[in-house]
Amino acid sequence: MAQSEQDVVNNAPLENQFNFGKVDGNVNLSKKTRWQKRFEKLQHEVRNDIRYSTFIDEFNTYNTILDGIGLEQKLIDGGFSEKEIIKALNFKDKYARRVVLGEMYHAQQEIDVEIFSIIDSNFSTYILPKITECIDKTLILECLLEKVIQPILDLLNTEGEADEYLNYNANDIYGMVYFLTGKCHLNWKDYDTLQ
Numbered sequence: 784m785a786q787s788e789q790d791v792v793n794n795a796p797l798e799n800q801f802n803f804g805k806v807d808g809n810v811n812l813s814k815k816t817r818w819q820k821r822f823e824k825l826q827h828e829v830r831n832d833i834r835y836s837t838f839i840d841e842f843n844t845y846n847t848i849l850d851g852i853g854l855e856q857k858l859i860d861g862g863f864s865e866k867e868i869i870k871a872l873n874f875k876d877k878y879a880r881r882v883v884l885g886e887m888y889h890a891q892q893e894i895d896v897e898i899f900s901i902i903d904s905n906f907s908t909y910i911l912p913k914i915t916e917c918i919d920k921t922l923i924l925e926c927l928l929e930k931v932i933q934p935i936l937d938l939l940n941t942e943g944e945a946d947e948y949l950n951y952n953a954n955d956i957y958g959m960v961y962f963l964t965g966k967c968h969l970n971w972k973d974y975d976t977l978q
Contacts, residue, residue, distance in 0.1 A: 816942060818938070818943065819942055819943075821890050821893050822890070822894070825946070825948060826945070829888060833888065835889040838884060838892065839893070839896070841892075841896040842896050846882065848965075848966050852967060853965060854871070854875060854965030857971050858961075860972040860974075862971075874957045874958035875962050875965055877955070877958050878955060878958030879958075888948075891948075894943075898951075898959060899959065899963060899968075901931075901934070901938075902931055903963065903968060905930050905934065906927075906969050908930075909930035910927055911970070911973075913926060914971060914973055915973045932956050936956065
């Protein structure tokens with residue numbers, strides 16, 4: 784039996800039309816997430832070396848020091864050992880080297896701001912109450928990994944699976960945590976109580 788040709792009428796805009804021939808792999812017809820769009824924008828900016836000469840307002844918010852207590856003192860106040868402080872300073876410095884005015888891409892700043900907001904929110908929700916309750920630091924650090932670091936890594940692995948520029952790993956996310964601590968957005972001690 785011979786197959787007859789079909790009359791196909793598709794008046795939809797080109798970007799809404801699909802023409803599938805032989806497909807090797809998965810076909811995803813869902814809309815792109817904001818994260819996916821930012822990673823695509825970053826890829827375009829990297830390929831074309833389009834750097835942003837200023838910090839976006841949202842990035843500046845997190846890049847501004849809020850009080851006079853530095854990272855090292857905050858970690859000492861939080862009960863960190865000398866080795867832990869050195870490690871934290873190294874993580875923070877590694878991330879901070881990536882944050883150079885005129886070197887960052889616009890999309891990179893947008894992605895980092897999203898990560899900062901997750902760190903800030905999850906830290907306030909899960910870590911700060913444990914600090915206020917004077918829970919053992921080991922348990923606090925375990926909670927940091929479970930409730931702050933790992934969810935961000937999971938998100939990046941899903942949304943930024945094709946990312947070849949940032950390639951953030953756990954140490955990079957820890958660096959962001961300590962960067963925010965050094966900028967006084969996160970505290971490892973409850974400074975509102977007298978002890």
